Amino acid sequence: MTTAFSSPQNSPASAPVIELAGVRKSFVVPGSEPLTILDIPSFRVAAGELVALEGQSGSGKSTLLNVISGIMRPDAGRVTIGGIDIMKLSEPQRDRLRADRIGLVFQQFNLLPGFTALENVLVAMAFGSRPTDRGRAETLLQAVGLGERLHHKPAALSIGQQQRVAVARALANRPRVLLADEPTASIDPAHQQQVIDLLQTTCRTEGVALLVVTHAPDVASQFPVRYRLEDFNLAAAAHAPAPGVQS
Amino acid sequence: MSLLGIAWRNIRQRALTSSLTALSMALGVALVVTTLVTGGVVKQAFESGAGLGYNMIVGAKGSPLQLVLNSVYLISKPIENISWDTYTAFLPAAERADGTDGIWAASTQTAVPICMGDYYRGHRVVGTNAAYFDRLSRGDGQPFAFSSGENFRDDDRYAAVIGSQVADTLDIAVGDAIAPTHGADDGKVHDPFRVVGILARTDTPVDRGVFVNMEGFYLQDGHAKPVAAAPADEGTENEGADEAAAAAPGDGRLPYSQREVTAILLETAALPGLPAELTAMGLRNAINEGRDAQAALPIAEIRVLLDLFVTPLELLFLLVTTLVVIVSSIGILVSMVGSALERSRDVAIMRALGARRRVVLATVLIEAILLAAVGGGCGWLLGHGVVGLIGPWIATNAGVTAGFLSFTPAEALLVPFLIVLAILAALLPAVAAYRTDVARWLG
Numbered sequence: 001m002t003t004a005f006s007s008p009q010n011s012p013a014s015a016p017v018i019e020l021a022g023v024r025k026s027f028v029v030p031g032s033e034p035l036t037i038l039d040i041p042s043f044r045v046a047a048g049e050l051v052a053l054e055g056q057s058g059s060g061k062s063t064l065l066n067v068i069s070g071i072m073r074p075d076a077g078r079v080t081i082g083g084i085d086i087m088k089l090s091e092p093q094r095d096r097l098r099a100d101r102i103g104l105v106f107q108q109f110n111l112l113p114g115f116t117a118l119e120n121v122l123v124a125m126a127f128g129s130r131p132t133d134r135g136r137a138e139t140l141l142q143a144v145g146l147g148e149r150l151h152h153k154p155a156a157l158s159i160g161q162q163q164r165v166a167v168a169r170a171l172a173n174r175p176r177v178l179l180a181d182e183p184t185a186s187i188d189p190a191h192q193q194q195v196i197d198l199l200q201t202t203c204r205t206e207g208v209a210l211l212v213v214t215h216a217p218d219v220a221s222q223f224p225v226r227y228r229l230e231d232f233n234l235a236a237a238a239h240a241p242a243p244g245v246q247s
Numbered sequence: 248m249s250l251l252g253i254a255w256r257n258i259r260q261r262a263l264t265s266s267l268t269a270l271s272m273a274l275g276v277a278l279v280v281t282t283l284v285t286g287g288v289v290k291q292a293f294e295s296g297a298g299l300g301y302n303m304i305v306g307a308k309g310s311p312l313q314l315v316l317n318s319v320y321l322i323s324k325p326i327e328n329i330s331w332d333t334y335t336a337f338l339p340a341a342e343r344a345d346g347t348d349g350i351w352a353a354s355t356q357t358a359v360p361i362c363m364g365d366y367y368r369g370h371r372v373v374g375t376n377a378a379y380f381d382r383l384s385r386g387d388g389q390p391f392a393f394s395s396g397e398n399f400r401d402d403d404r405y406a407a408v409i410g411s412q413v414a415d416t417l418d419i420a421v422g423d424a425i426a427p428t429h430g431a432d433d434g435k436v437h438d439p440f441r442v443v444g445i446l447a448r449t450d451t452p453v454d455r456g457v458f459v460n461m462e463g464f465y466l467q468d469g470h471a472k473p474v475a476a477a478p479a480d481e482g483t484e485n486e487g488a489d490e491a492a493a494a495a496p497g498d499g500r501l502p503y504s505q506r507e508v509t510a511i512l513l514e515t516a517a518l519p520g521l522p523a524e525l526t527a528m529g530l531r532n533a534i535n536e537g538r539d540a541q542a543a544l545p546i547a548e549i550r551v552l553l554d555l556f557v558t559p560l561e562l563l564f565l566l567v568t569t570l571v572v573i574v575s576s577i578g579i580l581v582s583m584v585g586s587a588l589e590r591s592r593d594v595a596i597m598r599a600l601g602a603r604r605r606v607v608l609a610t611v612l613i614e615a616i617l618l619a620a621v622g623g624g625c626g627w628l629l630g631h632g633v634v635g636l637i638g639p640w641i642a643t644n645a646g647v648t649a650g651f652l653s654f655t656p657a658e659a660l661l662v663p664f665l666i667v668l669a670i671l672a673a674l675l676p677a678v679a680a681y682r683t684d685v686a687r688w689l690g
Contacts, residue, residue, distance in 0.1 A: 062686075063686075066685075066686050069599070071598075071599060071685045071686055072686050091603075091604070092603045092604070092605075095598070095601050095602065095603045095604075096601060096603070097601075098599070098600075098601045099600060099601020099602075100601070102601075104599055104600070106599075110592070110596045110599070111596075112256075112593055112596060112597070113260065113593070114256050114257060114259060114260025114261075114593075115256055115260075119248065119256065122248045123248050123253060123597070123600070124600045124601070125248070126248040126249070126250075126252075126253065127597070127600050127601035127602045127603075127606065128601060132248055169600070173601075
């Protein structure tokens, strides 16, 4: 199973904050041939761009985000974030880059249960290069509508509120790009739109590029730039080249 | 947010598990502290009590260790008395009724008689003279000091000086009257003595003593040796002392012929041309060869006691309690391995947020150090609390002063030792956290 990009909507004009070239990622399955998950000739996201990546479950969306964020190393290719080739960085350097330049929002929000909303934002700051800025943490939480819930732990927050904390945490260190993995998948339909609006609004306000991966076409359709991940080998794909994708 | 803050929040998150782990460590440390302090104060008290300004004790024939325990430490069963003449044999001419030097006077620098057998509300009463506090020392070479009042005078027959612990325990002040009882249990109450001085704390058995003027002591019911039973002075080698010893002082005091002493505390003097140790050795041998009394060297007896009983017992307790601490540390390991499994997702989240591997490793180790420090600190306080609680019981039954503030140097190593054990125990879960696969846990 491989991944390809298709259905481009528009093309970024500014310099890319994310750039992938010739990225391949396979997983070893005992007793069989390695399973190729990603095969991406070229992919770019420009600064401040709001991008949706649509694909079905198992299409490699999360793997792609892990590769972009430096959590996972591809087998081949080049990944640059803000012009820095993360393949040339050591693991601690990639960790630091992730802390400073990349915000992550997960499907399950992944807040630290023992920490309050404010502490969840502060702990992200602790791993970055900048000094911990409590004022910014409070401002971010106020911006996502949680000014009155700063000292509540995740268990005392609703699902929607937890997702807002996750968004605030992702923006804590003034990242260049925010990666969101199925951010609406765990939320009831009534609140999905709020989360999308929140992500887009905060990223515009902060000037952060947003890359959302989702399986929901109605979510992807709300983004000015959209790509679709397909379950077939890119080399065999009969799709037209898309903006941001070089085949 | 610092690593310490993150570690503390992780501990708080697993409050129950963390509390039980810390409690386990606290109990282990408390046990070790109790053993160390109790053993330490026992040794310290015995060792300090072995140098109270005298180097030899003369008493009735029998066990030299019992003589020392009785006379120096005010514990163990009462011993028999020796004759007044034996005591006067150590006195110079100026202090003897017959005006001649006692046969041991030349070898004696100080001779202080003590008479025992009475009690005051559980504390040993010692009849003695003013020389006890004027000429002996409190063990470290320093003269006795009084927190209030002063030493009694020899002519003030019903005066008493009490140790600091007795004063504190029984809330006695200068001017109060105390009436000893004859023996520990029979309840026969003697005449009251007036407290004229309260000693400053010495951390020696003296703190537990009630010291009365022996002239008043002799006048109490049952304290005079019956004249008919008084033996002839055959045992004394000083023939000139016989008549004087039998004479009544003539001013209402008990006649010498009816007096006995329980023991004599001696500071030996060096004979001309001889080392002091050799003089003491010669005097001890000479006394022990006689029929009337024995001489014991407190330091030697206590060293035997420590070597035979106290030190092995202390080592045994220490071994047991060290095993307890090690078991506690294994408890930390089990607890932290369990929490490491619980926290794998949290670690993965932190790693995804940019925490480096060594940061999550350090966080786990800091948690272990915090648990050990808190558990160890609480255990240290608990141990001293236990010592404080059982202190009166120890004082009553073992004759050793022990309290909350009693301290032994070995304790200083205890919490650091526990922290090292905790770090070793936490290494496994720390490495597990270090190797956490972020993609697996967040995928």
